[in-house]
Every structure is written in structure tokens, then in C-alpha cells.
Amino acid sequence: MEGRIRVLVAKPGLDGHDRGAKIIARAFRDAGMEVIYTGLKQTPKMIVNAAIQEDVDVVGLSILSSAHLGLSRKVIDGLREKGAKEVVVIAGGVIPERDIPRLKELGVQEVFPSGTPIGAPVEFLKRYFNKL
Amino acid sequence: MENDSKILVEEKDNWAKKSNVAKAKKFQTSFGNDLDVLYTPADILEIDYSKDLGFPGQFPFTRGVYPLMYRQRPWDIRQYAGFGSPEDTNHRWKKLLSHGQRSLSLACDLSTQLGYDSDDPEIEDEVGRVGCAIDSLRDMEILFEGLPMNRLPTSFNMNSQAALILAMYIATAEKYGVKPSELSGTMANDILTEYVTRGTWIFPPKPSLRLATDVAEYCTKYMPRFYPFNLRGVLFCEAGGEISQEVGYLFSNACTHVEDLVSRGLEIDEFASKISFFFIVGTRIFEHVAKIRAARRLWARIIKERFGAKEEASMRMRCTVMHQASEFAAIEPELNLVRGAYGALAGALAGCQAMWLPAIDEHFAIPTEKTSRLAIMTQQVLIEETDALGTVDPLGGSYFIERLTSEIEKKIQERMKEVEKFGGSMEAIENGTLQKILADRAYRIQKEIEAGKRTVVGVNKYRVEERVKDMHFHEANPTALHIQIKRIKEVRAERDSASVSKSLEKLRKAAMGQENLMPYLIDATKAYATIGEVNQVLKEVFGEFREPVNI
Numbered sequence: 001m002e003g004r005i006r007v008l009v010a011k012p013g014l015d016g017h018d019r020g021a022k023i024i025a026r027a028f029r030d031a032g033m034e035v036i037y038t039g040l041k042q043t044p045k046m047i048v049n050a051a052i053q054e055d056v057d058v059v060g061l062s063i064l065s066s067a068h069l070g071l072s073r074k075v076i077d078g079l080r081e082k083g084a085k086e087v088v089v090i091a092g093g094v095i096p097e098r099d100i101p102r103l104k105e106l107g108v109q110e111v112f113p114s115g116t117p118i119g120a121p122v123e124f125l126k127r128y129f130n131k132l
Numbered sequence: 133m134e135n136d137s138k139i140l141v142e143e144k145d146n147w148a149k150k151s152n153v154a155k156a157k158k159f160q161t162s163f164g165n166d167l168d169v170l171y172t173p174a175d176i177l178e179i180d181y182s183k184d185l186g187f188p189g190q191f192p193f194t195r196g197v198y199p200l201m202y203r204q205r206p207w208d209i210r211q212y213a214g215f216g217s218p219e220d221t222n223h224r225w226k227k228l229l230s231h232g233q234r235s236l237s238l239a240c241d242l243s244t245q246l247g248y249d250s251d252d253p254e255i256e257d258e259v260g261r262v263g264c265a266i267d268s269l270r271d272m273e274i275l276f277e278g279l280p281m282n283r284l285p286t287s288f289n290m291n292s293q294a295a296l297i298l299a300m301y302i303a304t305a306e307k308y309g310v311k312p313s314e315l316s317g318t319m320a321n322d323i324l325t326e327y328v329t330r331g332t333w334i335f336p337p338k339p340s341l342r343l344a345t346d347v348a349e350y351c352t353k354y355m356p357r358f359y360p361f362n363l364r365g366v367l368f369c370e371a372g373g374e375i376s377q378e379v380g381y382l383f384s385n386a387c388t389h390v391e392d393l394v395s396r397g398l399e400i401d402e403f404a405s406k407i408s409f410f411f412i413v414g415t416r417i418f419e420h421v422a423k424i425r426a427a428r429r430l431w432a433r434i435i436k437e438r439f440g441a442k443e444e445a446s447m448r449m450r451c452t453v454m455h456q457a458s459e460f461a462a463i464e465p466e467l468n469l470v471r472g473a474y475g476a477l478a479g480a481l482a483g484c485q486a487m488w489l490p491a492i493d494e495h496f497a498i499p500t501e502k503t504s505r506l507a508i509m510t511q512q513v514l515i516e517e518t519d520a521l522g523t524v525d526p527l528g529g530s531y532f533i534e535r536l537t538s539e540i541e542k543k544i545q546e547r548m549k550e551v552e553k554f555g556g557s558m559e560a561i562e563n564g565t566l567q568k569i570l571a572d573r574a575y576r577i578q579k580e581i582e583a584g585k586r587t588v589v590g591v592n593k594y595r596v597e598e599r600v601k602d603m604h605f606h607e608a609n610p611t612a613l614h615i616q617i618k619r620i621k622e623v624r625a626e627r628d629s630a631s632v633s634k635s636l637e638k639l640r641k642a643a644m645g646q647e648n649l650m651p652y653l654i655d656a657t658k659a660y661a662t663i664g665e666v667n668q669v670l671k672e673v674f675g676e677f678r679e680p681v682n683i
Binding site for chain 1 (some may be wrong): 498579682
């Protein structure tokens, strides 16, 4: 891959807990990625549109409201419908262990539940895009 | 006297030299001051007992808001509870009451907190998730079914929807034969803080402030037993702030609310005693005790000196405490029980009026019956088995605690000045200044934890376990969405739609003017207007907030 990794950090749904999203956005930025943060209260449709308009490589979803399954599915379906299959979707937040395989089945590349060090998603993306 | 002070200071200096104090490990408070190795009378020379401490129940209330404190009665045990449908929450509430809880605390789902109907296709994933769904008066009636509303203080963590939920609560009580004047409890009504953290805002700050003031004005006039504000410093900490920011930024918001009420022509002594606060406690036991003592002293002085209150009741800063949930770890979650117990001890030593502890599984889901019972019983052990409640302000007079109290008080005042420099709390919220300060600090702390500069046992030190697999977690009730959709359809079919439209039109006109909106909201509620419909009208009049996004 050429150039810097472009990441959209998104807060889908109505959840307003953005401490994690803002931390991870700063961590991606400090790791040399280009970061766009959506702000709160984004519908899956808004996130899909922003991802396409900004031509990002990655969408990072931060969800603490336990609505992760439905919201992730809608974002992934939306990206597929718009032909943006190559966009990598990762998710973080309050996500119980049992839901991780379910999210991966939906097409989430990797899940970073609370308690994950900030280096983990950074390294994951660098490795994924062969930037390590 | 001056000579005595000199001797005290000299003696401490001598001891420090002899003991190599300069070589001791550094210990910093969360708000950035270095702690001394030892505190002695030399460190509290500036404190005047009767002026700065006084007796509990007397100005400036440093030692407690009531004279007998827990020797009269212990704090209220609270548990934030609500999930699924109103039936689910009603059932959980009855369980909590049977475990010894004496009051209720309602958690609503995010669609309710943000004014959506459950059948709005945009938000179907949120219905009944993090709290109970409320769409119309019908849901509130089910929620309180079989509960003695006149005898159960109920607190509502409602902010952008505070006015509407209060209207529903009043209308429900009327249905069950209870007058507004008999209702007791608390409305968070803390919308300014929501812009800084947690994010359940809808309208821009100015109309939001008006709604908050409408609630407070209405309660002041008609609901003497109900507290229209529970201002939550807690949220500043959860977003990354430290304790001087918690109290300083919160008091700035609080003063904005007070000024707005005064501008309506209310006397400070009519309402100041109805403002309550909500502070964090945590494993930094002494800092939190000192912080709450400092907050009591400072608030008493602000209300008396700046706002000219005459009644002592106005100057009493009552508070609920909660253990900082972001201090709880996802790894080895059982350890959170220990952390919570230390936080609870801090709350007790600080003289709080109510307490709630997050459950140990906070990181994974809303609590199960078991984990929520453990959070209650942690407090019961403290109340029934320890000696923490034996004497009022047990740490008062400690050289260390008194010095720390004064230091934090100064720092809080600096934070309030900082907000003034930003142009006041409304300005600092609208342009995202406070949001950015807290997020930057949250990032720094996270890096410090990961670099091992801050220890979290089981996470970055003494770590054994990886992820938790064997705990039993709360499962969301997938039927809540269907129940709510079915019910809202029934409500719409059964109600008199002409009176709904009429009440909504009256609300629109009133919103365009200056009147208090509470009576209009109560009328719309009684006509079974839904939360989505009411909010649509208000959005059309007030507009919606655009969040400043700056990372």
C-alpha cells in the first residue's frame, strides 16, 4: 500500500461515551496515520458515506452501548452495497467475549474490547497494511 | 503565637534534613501537587478552626452538612437500574427494594435519553439496551405500577429529556393519586455537563439551559421535596479529568444554572438548597475525602458570598458519590470489588449523602442481579460492620487531610478562573475547549498506564489472567424492542389525536416565547404525545447542536 493509512474513527448510534474513541484517534494520529473523527451520533449510513467520501482504508467503530452487533452489521452491509468492500472495519468498546466471533462472522476484521492496550489496534493496522 | 509557628516549622525542617526526606520516593496527587512525606502542625498554620472548619451542620460545612451525620442515619444506598421494557425495570426495582434499597434510580435507554420513539428505524439497535425504554405516559405508568410513589424517592438520570420525563412522572403520580408536592427524588437535569462529556445533548446550549431552568423553577414552586439538579462532576473524571477539574468545571456550570434561575426573579434561598451534586470517589481515598470537604466549604462560600444567600440550608452542599467506573478493570474483574470498597470507604469518610457503586462487570454489560447485589452489600458491610460511621468527619483535624483540603480548594478555584478565561462555561462548551482538555488528559493517562508509569494491579503489574471468559453476564432482552413497538402503536391508535396535535401546537407556541414549558409538556404528556413527537416540535423551534470535533 502507498502512502499513509487513512482511518475513520466513528461513534455509531446514540452512545455518547467518546473517551475511548478520542484516545484511539490520537493514538492512530501519533502513529503516523491520517485520522478523521466523526463525532457523536452517527448513523451507519452517515458513517458509510463519510468512509467513501474520505476514501479511507479503515473504519474504526467505537461502541459502548451494547448495540455493537446491529450497528456493525449495518456499517459493513452499507460499505458492501456501495462497493467499498476493501475498507477494513475494526471495532472496540464494551464488547463481551462471546460476541467477538459473532462480529468476525459479520466481517469485522478485528475486535478490541475494553482493556486492550492502545498499541494493539495500531500494530494490527500496521501489520495488516504491511507497514511494520 | 508567631514564635510558636516558627518553632514548629523549624522542627519539621530539622526532622526532614535528618531523615533524608529529600531522597524519598516522589508521590504526586492526581491534580499535580507533590505530597509531603509527613504533615505536622507546621503545615496547617493558615487554617482557622472556627472560620475554615467549624462544626458539622454549621457554616462552612467542611466537616459535614448535618450535625449528627451517620449517627442519625447512614447514606442512601443507590443503584442505577433499568433495562429492557418498563415491565423488566419494574420487576428489577421490586427486587432491589426487597434487598433493602430505600429509593429508586431510573436508567433509561439511549433512544429515550435522546428523545426518539422506539419504533424509529434509526435507533432500533438501542431500544432497551443500556436502560429502560420510555415512549409515552403509558410506559411510565407501567414502570411505577404497584410502587408507593409518595414514599419512594426516585432519581432520574435525565438531561436533555429532564423536563419531559418530569412531566411524565408528575402525570403518572396524578394517575395513582399522588400530588406533585408529595414526590421526592432528584432529576439530574445537568445538560451543560452532557456537552462536555457523555453526549446526550440535542438542542444548542442556550435553549437547553432554558429547559433546565424551567424544570428547576417548576420544582421550586410546586415540588418542595424534589431536587431539580444533580450536577455530576463524575462525568468530568470519566472523560479524563482529574478531581480539581471535576469540581472546578462543575461549579462553573452550577453557577451558570444559579445565575439563570436568579434572572427569572427567584431568590437564591428559594432554590439553592435543592441543588445537589454527584462526585467521584476512587482508590485515591484521601484525595477524594479532601476534595469533598473542600467542595463543601467552597460551595457554601460561593452561595453565601457571591449569591448572597442568608439561609444556612442554601449553603449545604449535599452529594452523592460513585466509584469511578473507568478505574474498574476489564482484566480480573473480581478485583473491582476491592477497588469499589476503597472508593466506598472514601465516600463514607467524606460524609456523602448517597452512594452508588458500579458493578464489577461494568466493562462487559449492565449488571446482573448478582453483581448489582454485591455492589449494594459492599456498602452494607461498611455501614453495618466497620467503624467508619462511628464519628462525624473522622479524618478532620488530621494535619494531612486539612492541608490537602486547602490545597485542593485552591486548585478548584484556579479551575473556575480558567473557565472564566475561556469566556465562561457556555462559551467553553460551545467551542469544545473543555472537551479537548479532558480528551487530551485521557490519552496521556492511558499512555502512562501502558508505559507502566501508573499501576493498575492485574493489568500492567502482577498480571496473570488474560481475558475473562467464565463470568455470567447480563443478556439484553431482545423482546424489549417488539414490546415497545407494539405498545407505541397501541398508544397512537387509542389516544385522541386531536388533543395530541392541539397540545403540541400549544407547546410550539410557548417554546417560541419565553414562558416556562413545564405546564405545556405535562399537557402533551397527558394527551399521550410520544417522546419523539415532543422532541420533533422542540427541534423545529430550538434547532440542533453541532458538536465541535477537534482531536
